[in-house]
Amino acid sequence: MKLLKQILFLCLISLMMMSFSQCASTFKLEDSAPLEIGQVYYKNWVAGVKGGGSGINVFIPLLSNSKNIELDSIYFRGKAVKLEKNKRLYIGRYALSANQNRDIIMSSDPIAEYGNLVPEIPKKIPFELKEDECVVRYNEGHKIKYYKISNIIKQESLKYPSTPQNSQ
Template identity: 50%
Template structure:
């Protein structure tokens, strides 16, 4: 996966290397208690004469690998951190809290974006390039009845 490196200043291309349709995202949730949830971002490609493969997306402060589906759509799955599933010990005696795990830090995003923008990385040769997509649409949330159902 191409990464959104933190070194130096990364230049965004002024134009996407492919012609895009209406890019959108949806929140999804399992109905079962403690189920998973996340965001799916869908990037339809109308024209791609150079057969460029989009690699990763940065959206809403998170990063995801893009998957190529149906010969015309790239999809990124951003799994949400679940609300604390494990019990932690809270005590006035610090020794009782010894086994607690350190909380994970949120991903730090390289690009400062609005909530309706994302940055996509792609490779040309051995060079990683980036472009920004504006005006991403939000579709209605999806709810799955059970955790075994196929997620987006």
């Protein structure tokens, strides 16, 4: 009986150690790029109307395609977003809190405050990144992998006009 308890205890310990080792390898960064990636850059943008919003768009141009690799998400400046694909260009769109309509109703009547939005609590990303770095999450076959991109270039900001310009 004592031997059976020891064997069971060792099995449980090894099972726990194996489960923790999976967590450590989940966010392992790959050494080489999964595809030929061009110069990655980002642009800030601001809407031309009050409350129209602002944000950052990160652009990842591909120089080659692969059928079994699909870029999924990007981690940049403490946030993660899904990537949009446009032919050979992936775009990560980050909304910022500047230039947003944030009307908050404060009242002693709880029903009057019904339309207020709950403040968004930022989630901590699992990577320590500099201002000019991002991590791309991609799928290779059925495996999820991560690749770090450095030296991201900032291009001139986009300022959208509030009204169409008259061309004369």
